[in-house]
Amino acid sequence: MESPVRVVQYGLGPIGQATAGAVLDRAKTGQMELVGAVDVDPQMVGRDVATLLDDDRAETGVVVTDRPAAVLHEQRPDVVLHTTTSALPVVDEQLRTCVAAGAHVVSSTEELAYPYDRHPERAKALDRRARAAGVVVVGTGVNPGYAMDTLPLTATGVCTSIDAVRVARVVDAGERRGSLQTKIGVGCAPAEFEAKTKDDALGHVGLQESLRMVARGLGWTLADVRETIAPVRADRAVETPHCSVEEGGIAGLHQTAVGVVGGRERLSLDLQMYLGAEESYDAVQVEGTPPIDLRVDGGIFGDTATVGILVNTASLLDTVPSGLKTMLDLPVPRANL
Template sequence: MDRDIRVVQVGLGPMGLRIVRHILAERQGIMYVGAIDVAPELEGRDLGELAGVGPCAVPVSGDAARVFQETKPDIAIYTTVSYLKRFLPQTDVAIRNGVNVISTCEELSFPHFVDSELTARYDELCRKHGVTMLGTGITPGFLMDIRASVLTAACKDVQRIEVTRRMDATLGRQSFQQRMGVGMEMDAYRAAVAAGAIKGHVGLEMSICLIADAIGWALEEVRVMAPDPVMAGIPVASEFFTVGTGQVKGTEQQAVGIVNGEEKIRLDFAAYLGAEPSYDEVALYGTPELRARVTPSWPVDSGTVAMVVNLIPAVINACPGLLTINDLVPVSFKSGNMAGFVCQAG
């Protein structure tokens, strides 16, 4: 491309503004031409000023159709919602204007698992208008799925995969710590889980599906356990919360993928104040058997920003359709019939 990549930002919450700040202050060859948010108080505000990096002459608008029609961007970055059925209708206006889409929507990382019919409909819509859509992030999208899949590429055989993420929630935003139940009493935590107010980590199902899809394992079942509280044995504190002994300092949760009646994939997630050591680990059981650990655990927000921005050229270059990261990074051990991984012979 002999010009800068033209981008529209959709959604100006904390993550959206982090991406804006990073692109405006640290990246080259990419430029914002528009910004969209439904909050009326943001109408007309300068995008750069909102992100804290100074004016960039890009006003925020609530009129998505007008922004896409007038600015003709190459891609739109959506940082709006986590759930597929709320997210996909938001993208109609971008797709119909021929604009590629990349998003932090967790369920978009493997949309077939959530709603295969809706996914097929939007895949067809993307193809019709010649655009590509991708969901990505640090997890799902990298640490608990694609990283594990890529490591299997150097294996002659893989029988089982375990992925563990243990992160120090002290470093997370206040909203993240709240979602992990930090500072609650155990009974209140249990009640919040039962009511759906605390859901644990969004996207464990997607990570299991991404691993299985990459390797070629046909999942019979994906089981996601209810989140459990991690209790403080001693007082602990963050910038936002002070947690006493016997109170909740975070959350842990597990998920498994079942193939032929056997647990083939296991994900263990934990985020709590003072987690030490914090790490991200992949354990592969096969030929060879190995463990790959990164410590400390990968930062959530900066990692998500990097994944979104670094994948923009790949999305623009990709074939049209509603894709997953496996379509862009098809590097993994291949189980079973190798011919099943070939799209077109010859």
């Protein structure tokens, strides 16, 4: 029996809480051990992490702290599961603290999933630090990290030639947590939707990261990347536990990213997240030899899937050379239970 992977959970929002729960579940089989929990929220600090989780968990003895460096220094975890926010510049210092403590980092920060284009200097610096510390830093999640990049790449794995790759993801946002509904503009007035889009206060972060990751994986040079974002109108009134929308109101968004390769749009990612979507699904079409027409009926449910891939990735870092990595550098993803 191998010794358990020692984990610090950094960030205790809804995803972080669920991730901590998944780590505690794996403690039962001796696979993982939760040795620390970090959040800046004063309402959380000092509480046993078990009291934050929905379910009836026994006290863990792990108390939330807002002093990450101290707990990392004291506990020397193998891995930090990091779930704070989307923007790399905001989390950069947090990641450095983890790396300095000699811990691998698996982060849900969307901009970290493929940071080389949007944040080349930060990526270089992080890579340098991670190598020096002998640890792996990787950004992943359901999207970016899986549904619109790793899964489509895997679909191409059997192709001898490819003309184009088309990826579509439709999410019925009514089934998802409330914070997603804010992120996709549910209930916004049109002007507000537009203004928030311009300010990056709204919209899915990571479509460009996925596009660039797929292109890199395929060895394709992107001559241009084109992105669009538009509201989706409700074709009927929709009510969910978190919010409601009138007929004709903004129910969510439709985002696309297209990659131009050799003068043609050979790569396209199409994401719709809105209340009342008839069906959620993920689809990958590889126009190639052989053609691949892959579909996940019902879609890949984001809230639990992100937790799954974070925890699963933490078990796959042993053979990965140190440095800043992406899903391209990691072994075939899989649950390890």
